[in-house]
Amino acid sequence: MKREGLVKSLLGAATLGLLLWGGLPLYRHRHCDIAVVKGPGVTAVERLSAYSPGLRNTVADTSVFVLEGREPGGKAILLGDSHANEPEGLLASLIFIENAVVEKGTLYVIPFFNNSASRNTRPGDGYPLYFDVPTAWGALRVRMGNRDASPLDQWPDPDVYVHFPDRQLLSFIDVRNVNRTWPGRPNGPLMERVTYGAMEIMRREKVDVAVDIHGAETMFPVTNCIVAPEKSVRIATLAALTVKATEGFENHVEPSPAGFRGLSHREIGDASDTLPFLLEAPIPFLDQPTGPKTTKLILDGKDPFLLSLAKRKKLFVPYDESGWPLEKRVGQHCSVILEILRQYSKRNPDKPIVVRGVPRYAEVLKNGVGYYFSDPKKADAKSIVDN
Amino acid sequence: MPLVMIAYYAIAAFLLGLLGWNFVREKKSPDNLILYLLVMVPLILRLLRVK
Numbered sequence: 001m002k003r004e005g006l007v008k009s010l011l012g013a014a015t016l017g018l019l020l021w022g023g024l025p026l027y028r029h030r031h032c033d034i035a036v037v038k039g040p041g042v043t044a045v046e047r048l049s050a051y052s053p054g055l056r057n058t059v060a061d062t063s064v065f066v067l068e069g070r071e072p073g074g075k076a077i078l079l080g081d082s083h084a085n086e087p088e089g090l091l092a093s094l095i096f097i098e099n100a101v102v103e104k105g106t107l108y109v110i111p112f113f114n115n116s117a118s119r120n121t122r123p124g125d126g127y128p129l130y131f132d133v134p135t136a137w138g139a140l141r142v143r144m145g146n147r148d149a150s151p152l153d154q155w156p157d158p159d160v161y162v163h164f165p166d167r168q169l170l171s172f173i174d175v176r177n178v179n180r181t182w183p184g185r186p187n188g189p190l191m192e193r194v195t196y197g198a199m200e201i202m203r204r205e206k207v208d209v210a211v212d213i214h215g216a217e218t219m220f221p222v223t224n225c226i227v228a229p230e231k232s233v234r235i236a237t238l239a240a241l242t243v244k245a246t247e248g249f250e251n252h253v254e255p256s257p258a259g260f261r262g263l264s265h266r267e268i269g270d271a272s273d274t275l276p277f278l279l280e281a282p283i284p285f286l287d288q289p290t291g292p293k294t295t296k297l298i299l300d301g302k303d304p305f306l307l308s309l310a311k312r313k314k315l316f317v318p319y320d321e322s323g324w325p326l327e328k329r330v331g332q333h334c335s336v337i338l339e340i341l342r343q344y345s346k347r348n349p350d351k352p353i354v355v356r357g358v359p360r361y362a363e364v365l366k367n368g369v370g371y372y373f374s375d376p377k378k379a380d381a382k383s384i385v386d387n
Numbered sequence: 388m389p390l391v392m393i394a395y396y397a398i399a400a401f402l403l404g405l406l407g408w409n410f411v412r413e414k415k416s417p418d419n420l421i422l423y424l425l426v427m428v429p430l431i432l433r434l435l436r437v438k
Contacts, residue, residue, distance in 0.1 A: 007417060008410070015424040023437045030437070152436050155392055 029129040030119040030150070032143055033386035035376035036111065039098040041067040041357065045385050048110065051204070052186060052197030059153045060190050062115040063387045064201065065097045066108055073105030074351035076209040076341060077201060077274075080111040082179050082264065084118035084145025085127065087298065088281050088326065089213030091142070092333035095372045096358055104345075105353035108201055112387050113212075114178045114194065116153040118145035131295040133326070135370030137378070144298070148176035154190040164188055168261040179212070182267035195267075202274045208351060209344050210276045212264040213333050215283035218306060218315045218324065222254050226336060227278040229256035229269045235347065236277055239339040243332075247361045250318075251279075251336055275344070279336055281329035282317045300325050331364030396434065403430045 038045070044066040049055040051064075080093030093111040100107060112118050121127050121144070132139035151157070154176050161175040162168075164185050174180035175189055184196030202210060216223035228236035236253045243251055256265040256278075268276035284290060284301040291303055302323030310319035317324070338358055345352035359372060376384055410423040432438045 004414065008420060011417075011420050011424055015428065019428060019431060023432055023435070026432075027435075027437045152433075152438075156395070 025129060026121070029121065029143060030152075032119075032130075034112075034141070034143060035379075036063070036065075036094060036385045036387055037098055037374050037376055037379045038065070038383045038385060039100065039357075041099075041101040041107075042097060043068040048194065048197040048201075051200035052184075052193050054186050054193040055190075055197060058190060059116045059119060060114075060149065060194050062110060062112045062194075063385055064108055064110050065385075066106065067096075067100055067102045068106045069102035069104045069354070071104045074208040074344065074348060074353040075106045075108070075205055076211065076344075076353050077108040077110070077198065077207050078337065079113040079198065079210070079212045079264070080109075081115075081118050081145065082113045082212055083147045083177075083214055084112075084114055084120070084143075085122070085147050085286065086215035086283055087131070087142055087144065088215045088283065088329040088333055089279075090118075091133065091326070091330045091369055092213050092337065095330065095334060095364075095369070096337075096355075098374065099357045099359070099372055100355050101357045103354040103356060105351070106205075107353070107355065108205070108207065110198065113198070114145070114149055114191070115387070116149035116190070117147065117176075117178075118143050120146040120148065120150035122146045126293045128293065128295050128298070131298045133299075133370045133373070134368065135373055135375070137375040140370060140373050144295075148173060149178070149191055151176070163261045164192060166261040170262060174262065179214075179264055180262035182262055182264050183271035195264075199268070199271060202268065202272045207272075207274050208348070209340065209353065210264070210268050210274045211337050211340060212276070212278045213337075214278060214280050215286065215329060216280040217287045218282045218284055218317050218319055219287050219289075219309070221316050223280050223282045224250060224317045224332075225252045225254045225280050226340075227254045227256050227263075227265045227280065229258075229265055229276065231269050232265075232275040232277055235275065235340060235343045238343045239336055242339050242343070243335050243361070247335055249332055249335075249361060251332060277340055279333055281332050282319075282324045283329060284319075284324050298326065301329075327364050327369050328361075330369045331359070331361040334358055334364060335361040399430045399433055403427055403434065406430070 046064040049061045055061040080089040161170040181191040182195045184192040226236040265278040
């Protein structure tokens with residue numbers, strides 16, 4: 001009896017130890033906020049639940065940064081972290097929040113669009129929970145999330161996701177993927193409520209341009225591009241040609257397929273007057289045949305297996321020993337967004353969107369991404385927004 | 388929280404209780420003890436809303 005009690009106690013203690021060892025980092029990751037420093041251009045911070053009440057008191061509710069210009073003009077919305085394992089979208093949108101000053105028009109920026117996914121992870125793929133962006137004052141610690149919202153926040157998954165309103169049958173997992181739940185509905189699954197909130201911003205505020213910022217595998221054909229539907233394709237093409245001619249990087253245009261429902265670049269345009277664009281930058285971390293999924297791979301994008309595949313012409317982007325580093329991906333996004341806004345303003349002189357203070361590709365390459373973030377510890381407490 | 392999620396948590400708690408009871412009642416097999424504990428791990432993590 002005494003021995004039995006001892007064995008059970010030891011086994012119980014070992015299990016408790018395992019639970020703490022494995023569970024505590026996940027718990028901390030889920031409850032870790034990132035301090036976003038409001039830049040000089042931020043005029044208001046709202047919550048997405050103000051536009052989609054079904055998000056109130058849920059993890060999916062998230063901050064909406066408003067940068068209103070001194071003069072009226074057009075309006076644009078930027079979405080980062082739609083897929084929270086594609087951090088170039090988050091970092092590009094944070095650069096806009098901290099650095100952009102809007103002279104004409106208004107910018108809405110939602111850096112953690114899928115807030116639940118940004119607090120989720122993919123342990124089966126060995127994802128790191130965080131990565132550090134080097135800065136002059138130390139490092140900005142960023143949550144590395146997952147593509148889909150956490151099942152803790154939206155569950156159960158259906159056998160098949162029946163898209164609303166088109167009733168197209170999509171993969172069950174896409175019910176937690178905000179880039180399949182557009183245009184959303186106020187009382188649908190949580191991720192549909194997220195996209196509904198963004199649609200409501202676009203409809204109520206009469207937003208002219210929407211940019212959904214992503215990353216994509218180098219082995220995926222829709223990478224290093226601007227995805228645009230028919231109504232946005234002219235501006236997308238002009239932006240792609242301009243950045244290639246003036247800044248020297250490729251970012252071709254891909255048409256948004258009309259028959260594939262739920263995607264931002266399709267549904268935003270069909271459900272509102274807004275012109276949607278989805279940006280993809282190649283992120284080697286997402287490719288399957290890579291080495292370990294390390295923070296280094298997130299930052300420098302260098303992988304020997306991808307290099308070997310590149311030599312066999314199996315990738316859809318040029319790839320060499322220099323990899324595809326974070327600053328290149330984020331810099332591309334910054335330049336392409338600025339160029340889309342410029343091209344829109346040229347075509348719509350009565351509704352210009354003029355933004356200054358945001359670095360372009362060459363500057364981000366030269367200075368690094370961290371250069372554009374200030375130290376939250378030294379910032380005024382009123383200018384910090386935890387998300 | 389939707390009703391189905393509440394039901395799921397209730398079922399997880401019930402199964403956890405059964406496993407705990409079996410763990411306490413088990414007298415002979417150390418293998419079974421380990422198996423009970425291993426099966427409890429995901430249920431505990433879910434009930435604590437960790438994973």
